[in-house]
Amino acid sequence: MAFASSLPPSYSLPNLSSKPKNPITTLNKIYPFSFLHRAPIFRVSCSSQLQGRDSSNFNLFASVNSADVLLEEAVEEVRVPKGDTWSIHKFGGTCVGTSERIQNVANIVVKDESQRKLVVVSAMSKVTDMMYDLIHKAQARDDSYVTAMDAVLEKHKLTAIDLLKGDDLNKFLERLQQDVNNLKAMLRAIYIAGHATESFSDFVAGHGELWSAELLSAVIRKSGLKCACMDTRDVLVVNPTSSDQVDPDYVESGRRLDKWYSKNSSDIIVATGFIASTPENIPTTLKRDGSDFSAAIMGALFKARQVTIWTDVDGVYSADPRKVSEAVVLNKLSYQEAWEMSYFGANVLHPRTIIPVMKYDIPIVIRNIFNLSAPGTTICRPADFENDDGLESAVKGFATIDNLALVNVEGTGMAGVPGTASAIFGAVKDVGANVIMISQASSEHSVCFAVPEKEVRAVAAALESRFREALSAGRLSQIAVIPNCSILAAVGQKMASTPGVSATLFSALAKANINIRAIAQGCSEFNVTVVVKREDCVKALRAVHSRFYLSRTTIALGIIGPGLIGGTFLDQLKEQAAVLKEKSNIDLRVLGVTGSKTMLLSDMGVDLLTWRDQLEENGEKADMQKFVQHVHSNHFIPNTVIVDCTADSSIASHYHEWLRRGIHVVTPNKKANSGPLEQYLKLRTLQRQSYTHYFYEATVGAGLPIISTLQGLLETGDKIIQIEGIFSGTLSYIFNNFEGARAFSEVVKEAKEAGYTEPDPRDDLSGTDVARKVIILARESGLKLELSDIPIQSLVPDQLKDVASAAEFMEQLHKYDQDLAKLRQEAEATGEVLRYVGVVDVVNQKGTVELRRYKKEHPFAQLSGSDNIIAFSTQRYEKQPLIVRGPGAGAEVTAGGVFSDILRLASYLGAPS
Ligand SMILES: NC(=O)C1=CN([C@@H]2O[C@H](COP(=O)(O)OP(=O)(O)OC[C@H]3O[C@@H](n4cnc5c(N)ncnc54)[C@H](OP(=O)(O)O)[C@@H]3O)[C@@H](O)[C@H]2O)C=CC1
Ligand SMILES: N[C@@H](CC=O)C(=O)O
Numbered sequence: 001m002a003f004a005s006s007l008p009p010s011y012s013l014p015n016l017s018s019k020p021k022n023p024i025t026t027l028n029k030i031y032p033f034s035f036l037h038r039a040p041i042f043r044v045s046c047s048s049q050l051q052g053r054d055s056s057n058f059n060l061f062a063s064v065n066s067a068d069v070l071l072e073e074a075v076e077e078v079r080v081p082k083g084d085t086w087s088i089h090k091f092g093g094t095c096v097g098t099s100e101r102i103q104n105v106a107n108i109v110v111k112d113e114s115q116r117k118l119v120v121v122s123a124m125s126k127v128t129d130m131m132y133d134l135i136h137k138a139q140a141r142d143d144s145y146v147t148a149m150d151a152v153l154e155k156h157k158l159t160a161i162d163l164l165k166g167d168d169l170n171k172f173l174e175r176l177q178q179d180v181n182n183l184k185a186m187l188r189a190i191y192i193a194g195h196a197t198e199s200f201s202d203f204v205a206g207h208g209e210l211w212s213a214e215l216l217s218a219v220i221r222k223s224g225l226k227c228a229c230m231d232t233r234d235v236l237v238v239n240p241t242s243s244d245q246v247d248p249d250y251v252e253s254g255r256r257l258d259k260w261y262s263k264n265s266s267d268i269i270v271a272t273g274f275i276a277s278t279p280e281n282i283p284t285t286l287k288r289d290g291s292d293f294s295a296a297i298m299g300a301l302f303k304a305r306q307v308t309i310w311t312d313v314d315g316v317y318s319a320d321p322r323k324v325s326e327a328v329v330l331n332k333l334s335y336q337e338a339w340e341m342s343y344f345g346a347n348v349l350h351p352r353t354i355i356p357v358m359k360y361d362i363p364i365v366i367r368n369i370f371n372l373s374a375p376g377t378t379i380c381r382p383a384d385f386e387n388d389d390g391l392e393s394a395v396k397g398f399a400t401i402d403n404l405a406l407v408n409v410e411g412t413g414m415a416g417v418p419g420t421a422s423a424i425f426g427a428v429k430d431v432g433a434n435v436i437m438i439s440q441a442s443s444e445h446s447v448c449f450a451v452p453e454k455e456v457r458a459v460a461a462a463l464e465s466r467f468r469e470a471l472s473a474g475r476l477s478q479i480a481v482i483p484n485c486s487i488l489a490a491v492g493q494k495m496a497s498t499p500g501v502s503a504t505l506f507s508a509l510a511k512a513n514i515n516i517r518a519i520a521q522g523c524s525e526f527n528v529t530v531v532v533k534r535e536d537c538v539k540a541l542r543a544v545h546s547r548f549y550l551s552r553t554t555i556a557l558g559i560i561g562p563g564l565i566g567g568t569f570l571d572q573l574k575e576q577a578a579v580l581k582e583k584s585n586i587d588l589r590v591l592g593v594t595g596s597k598t599m600l601l602s603d604m605g606v607d608l609l610t611w612r613d614q615l616e617e618n619g620e621k622a623d624m625q626k627f628v629q630h631v632h633s634n635h636f637i638p639n640t641v642i643v644d645c646t647a648d649s650s651i652a653s654h655y656h657e658w659l660r661r662g663i664h665v666v667t668p669n670k671k672a673n674s675g676p677l678e679q680y681l682k683l684r685t686l687q688r689q690s691y692t693h694y695f696y697e698a699t700v701g702a703g704l705p706i707i708s709t710l711q712g713l714l715e716t717g718d719k720i721i722q723i724e725g726i727f728s729g730t731l732s733y734i735f736n737n738f739e740g741a742r743a744f745s746e747v748v749k750e751a752k753e754a755g756y757t758e759p760d761p762r763d764d765l766s767g768t769d770v771a772r773k774v775i776i777l778a779r780e781s782g783l784k785l786e787l788s789d790i791p792i793q794s795l796v797p798d799q800l801k802d803v804a805s806a807a808e809f810m811e812q813l814h815k816y817d818q819d820l821a822k823l824r825q826e827a828e829a830t831g832e833v834l835r836y837v838g839v840v841d842v843v844n845q846k847g848t849v850e851l852r853r854y855k856k857e858h859p860f861a862q863l864s865g866s867d868n869i870i871a872f873s874t875q876r877y878e879k880q881p882l883i884v885r886g887p888g889a890g891a892e893v894t895a896g897g898v899f900s901d902i903l904r905l906a907s908y909l910g911a912p913s
């Protein structure tokens, strides 16, 4: 490492404070300036620098060919062992921002099991800015550069004191102090001149890297490992290009690397990022993202196994996570995809960083130093991708560019006239504007292109002037500027070979009601670009991102009726949602929950842990129209289901409209299927004609597979003869437990408390609930019956039929206990039990609901708890009916039935089975 301690004793800085007499540049003195370079470099002091601000006057460094000079220090050359024994790491400024972080970096380097490691390190965070600030201050003849320099010294000193001890510390501090002394002298020169050349600035600024590399290598050595420190200005040779960039000279750099390695061979090398030399050994930098570039060039020079860029994000995201909360970290990207994404402002490597490693197929891994468990993003050749075909994997990411304007040059005189495009873009070039996108339809009547908004006025003026004649002659009809535009680009290597990508992209935009102003697709097809209104850009980004990234079985849920069943379902979902997402790619988002008075809406999904409190504390006034609109109009989620967990027929009356709008419906509410026949038939006809689904398994037998069993029999061609059973969980419980001295009202109370009854238990005791189930099954079997066609034997005492509330009914029921006790005793006297039974007589096209007596051996007499038992007698199951039996009421089993209908919907929508 070139530090001031290596200066020859004769070294001195010229006294720049006195004004030179001769304004003409002269070669005053040549002397070694070795603290800038390991190779002796000769400083050419000029005389005219104080006269003006001609930057050439401060081009103080010239050199003899350093390679020649190095030869003087003849050492036996050891060529760098190249190939996949080397792993390159790059740590940015934030990674080495504090002493703890530098120690953390050292630990990561030590733990890397690669045989050889080269670590490129940036300056500690903020140091490069501090160094440039010193230069600006000195140039502005602001004395505070001295205290600013001391602050830089202090920062590194304190960091070193934290990290190093004894000799290591003293050595570092001594070098640091000498460097700072020299920098102060140099800044003094800048102060006097009032100007610093680029190479002067680069030289000063590069010290941040020198110090952090020195610190890191000393910390690695502390762990007992050999570690060399490389001043990359001794190795990396770059040529400046016209566009404020540099091109590495790989041949010369390789030669210098071998020489450097001859003297510094080590299996761990810490190298300075960002800085390099010109072929003339003038210090320079690699410009923007320079340290990443250093790492990539080193990767190529060493032909390394891998280059890891350590940063503070988990990797490259599929879209800007600040705009799209659903954005995911991409596992792999091709080199081309990475540079397409970076062009569009994604937080990826600068394209030039990718070029050096791409040549040797060296993968670049982007990893988060603050989250070592995240695997990061690997940028590699496409052949290394898994073989995952399909539309979704065709598009990797989406990016946007804001603040653009479209320019549309239109006119019939353009078609078939060679040179029009050249004239247009020549005029644009003349005003120095950057064309971001071009689109021309093959009719050639218009050319449209996007430029940064701030450049559009100049562009329009230049075009108007260039085409004045054509405009007045009518050959061009207009040069129109469309301001406030943004670009949205979809990027993906496989877009070229996957049909349907554009269609999917455009249909997602159409569904989100986004108007597209212009479209461009390069022949490489690595990106499809659309121009949209700026205010639509984030919405457009989210719409397309979710279309490609959300699973096709992402479903927006609107829950109506968060009572016993609705609430239990939400609790079950809370427990199961993550598993469903991970194992089956089913993503269920509750975007709204509404009761009859208040509702809770959410864009991304209600928090299933706290929804009860939120609904109570922050719920807004219930509004069914707004609720449905909210749940369904989310353009980012492809499917909507309304889950009606009320017992309300007015809610059920909306199903037809919801299905018509493409909203799926799942419900345990019996009202729609047992309501007026005409409405029922209309609903079922619509359901059969559309691809929208309507599931209602929990309406009969709660979670028991009654509806699906019946549908299975019918769909496979079986003929139903009769369905007979105990369909009421409440009545089953009551008659299973109404024994001995127990009062009827007491058992009813228990059934209600157990959650078996309807919101109003009179619906159960009256037999209406059973009659509804009979109607549901009858209609499913093809019978055209109304509820009123079913004779019902009610157990509700006449006197209590019309009491105002369910609570009052429950309070008064005990007065009539004797009536039921009498019925029971009569049955018991003949060795029988009471059971409330429903029958669908398909042959005779009728249904009945009644209290019957059964012998104690009869299967209906064997039930317990809230058991339902349903016997299907069919053509195939004629002698022995098909029997389904089990708990037919209760919160958990019913909510489970609703949940499984939602999963059935997901599987119809394409979830894996
Ligand atoms: N319990 C069981 O074992 C079974 C029940 N079912 C069915 O499940 C459904 C729900 O039963 P359950 O949970 O016990 O009933 P609950 O009384 O516990 O819950 C009903 C819910 O519906 C809400 N609600 C009522 N009317 C409206 C309306 N117009 N708009 C919005 N929300 C409304 C209520 O909200 P609010 O309080 O704000 O009015 C309440 O949250 C019923 O249809 C029932 O037949 C089906 C099979 C078995
Ligand atoms: N109240 C009903 C609930 C299920 O539909 C019953 O008791 O069966």
Ligand code: NA
Residues within 6 Å of the ligand: 697, 698, 699, 700, 701, 702, 703, 704, 705, 706, 707, 897
């Ligand atoms: Na069921």
